[in-house]
């Protein structure tokens with residue numbers, strides 16, 4: 175299996191990441207990607223881009239160093255209702271949108287029920303294509319419910335390489351990801367892959383993702399990011415993109 179699309183990365187515009195668009199594109203090409211999504215943190219994250227940042231993506235070339243570029247956002251899920259922190263008129267202009275739970279924006283865990291409800295409601299949003307890193311033990315989730323809802327709403331669940339790296343602050347990620355993958359395999363639910371790179375050298379890095387996929391014999395057909403067309407076709411079928 176060869177992962178060809180990285181659906182999650184940040185440039186220095188996100189406030190706690192350190193490379194430019196050009197550096198990220200270059201690193202993605204060097205890593206053998208065919209497409210890279212740059213998904214900056216949405217405005218509720220401290221010291222990230224403001225709303226205006228997300229309003230001018232049309233001026234950026236969608237190809238550099240021979241790879242496709244997508245410009246989008248990593249939204250913050252704000253509450254159990256699944257509200258996020260950019261308005262619909264901006265989400266409409268995105269190439270791709272991830273929604274994630276982050277402590278500084280979501281606050282404390284709402285328990286398994288509350289966290290799961292937050293994801294489920296976010297997944298109903300037709301402009302949200304991916305749930306980012308639903309693997310953090312600090313925000314426990316009912317994976318059976320999550321995976322079934324992902325299938326129903328056509329939302330991709332992300333396997334996040336950074337969550338699995340040794341320096342990750344997310345708790346119990348490997349165990350949680352394996353549980354999620356097992357259920358995705360059982361119910362035929364598609365996943366995507368994000369490096370969550372915050373610096374160019376991490377772009378397109380999937381060593382931990384490959385390991386997790388192989389640990390549970392995950393079928394290649396359910397990995398949407400093995401080709402750009404496969405990813406786009408899946409999203410166009412289920413979401414607004």
Ligand SMILES: [Zn+2]
Nearest residue numbers: 248274306307
């Ligand atoms: Zn995140």
Ligand SMILES: [Zn+2]
Nearest residue numbers: 182184248370
């Ligand atoms: Zn991220």
